[in-house]
Amino acid sequence: MFAVYAAEPKPDDPLAALTVGERPDPEPRDGWVTVTVKAASLNMHDLWTLRGVGIKAERFPMILGCDGAGVLDDGTEVVLHSVIGDPDWSGDETLDPKRTLLTELHQGTFADKVIVPRRNALPKPAELSFAEGACMGTAWLTAYRMLFVKSGLRPGQTMLVQGASGGVSTALIQLGRAAGYRVWVTGRSAEKRAVAADLGAHQTFESGARLPERVDAVFETVGKATWSHSMKALKPGGIIVVSGSTSGPDANADLQRLFFLQLRVVGSTMGTRDELADLLRFCASANLRPKIGTEVPMDQAPAGFQAMADGETAGKIVFTR
Numbered sequence: 028m029f030a031v032y033a034a035e036p037k038p039d040d041p042l043a044a045l046t047v048g049e050r051p052d053p054e055p056r057d058g059w060v061t062v063t064v065k066a067a068s069l070n071m072h073d074l075w076t077l078r079g080v081g082i083k084a085e086r087f088p089m090i091l092g093c094d095g096a097g098v099l100d101d102g103t104e105v106v107l108h109s110v111i112g113d114p115d116w117s118g119d120e121t122l123d124p125k126r127t128l129l130t131e132l133h134q135g136t137f138a139d140k141v142i143v144p145r146r147n148a149l150p151k152p153a154e155l156s157f158a159e160g161a162c163m164g165t166a167w168l169t170a171y172r173m174l175f176v177k178s179g180l181r182p183g184q185t186m187l188v189q190g191a192s193g194g195v196s197t198a199l200i201q202l203g204r205a206a207g208y209r210v211w212v213t214g215r216s217a218e219k220r221a222v223a224a225d226l227g228a229h230q231t232f233e234s235g236a237r238l239p240e241r242v243d244a245v246f247e248t249v250g251k252a253t254w255s256h257s258m259k260a261l262k263p264g265g266i267i268v269v270s271g272s273t274s275g276p277d278a279n280a281d282l283q284r285l286f287f288l289q290l291r292v293v294g295s296t297m298g299t300r301d302e303l304a305d306l307l308r309f310c311a312s313a314n315l316r317p318k319i320g321t322e323v324p325m326d327q328a329p330a331g332f333q334a335m336a337d338g339e340t341a342g343k344i345v346f347t348r
């Protein structure tokens with residue numbers, strides 16, 4: 028079948044490992060369903076995979092794509108939950124030590140077909156297109172958990188999103204605005220800040236800019252480049268929710284500020300199947316649609332990867348079949 032895959036790990040030149048070609052059809056498995064992929068979206072995770080981060084060398088070649096929406100053999104339209112847990116685990120799947128994301132152990136969604144455990148295929152709300160549904164499983168689910176499960180923020184309080192135009196950032200902005208938070212955003216260029224403003228950000232700032240007042244919560248995926256600003260942006264007792272470190276993980280902890288202002292730093296990863304079901308219902312009932320910056324046929328995936336590697340994002344990058 029057609030597939031976009033990582034041929035081998037290439038730590039220093041990830042795009043050189045990206046291959047558009049043919050891979051074997053998935054073998055049916057008991058308790059798993061076959062999904063004919065209609066749309067899938069790109070995440071930074073796919074670039075990490077090309078670099079060989081978070082995946083063992085013997086697992087290559089690996090079909091890329093953590094997110095997807097498509098159709099089951101019986102015609103049911105589905106959105107995929109990409110956290111594949113141990114069948115014996117009960118409770119929050121994100122805490123299962125044996126969990127993997129699609130593309131870490133099992134083949135991903137940038138292909139004609141993908142197989143997933145039956146419980147990982149959720150009914151797609153009719154209100155969402157396949158392309159919109161394909162944005163939900165990673166970036167939007169991660170943003171949903173950061174905001175509504177981890178932050179403890181109440182409507183009316185002020186949140187700061189570090190980064191304006193990326194998948195998780197745009198999801199945080201749209202969800203935060205829909206939930207009634209005061210949404211502030213930093214972006215690296217006027218163009219990127221305009222994306223955030225169009226999505227409903229109340230104020231936008233240059234990266235690292237002094238803010239008019241301190242905020243209740245900061246949402247971090249950038250890491251080293253913005254961490255010090257995030258720590259300084261918080262009110263006493265404020266919280267940083269962090270789910271990524273794109274610019275590097277080794278940020279200065281700023282421990283004196285942490286204890287003296289009684290700040291809280293909380294990690295967040297992906298979300299549970301139930302949280303994805305709630306997110307899908309929220310999008311349908313609040314008339315919320317993910318910002319898609321680029322939507323191209325899957326055979327043009329390399330252009331999307333190049334744009335993400337160059338930081339040229341304006342919302343989610345979606346590939347269709």
Ligand SMILES: NC(=O)c1ccc[n+]([C@@H]2O[C@H](COP(=O)([O-])OP(=O)(O)OC[C@H]3O[C@@H](n4cnc5c(N)ncnc54)[C@H](OP(=O)(O)O)[C@@H]3O)[C@@H](O)[C@H]2O)c1
Nearest residue numbers: 071169190191192193194195214215248252271273296297
């Ligand atoms: N833990 C999890 O479950 C989970 C889930 C999803 C994503 N993530 C992580 O979250 C991060 C973002 O993923 P994504 O898919 O949203 O990527 P993306 O679409 O490429 O977005 C990248 C974002 O990072 C910002 N950024 C990058 N470098 C920066 C720098 N040096 N200074 C300031 N801002 C910078 C960009 O801000 P501008 O708009 O200003 O350019 C943009 O908003 C990745 O590290 C990813 O691995 C983690």
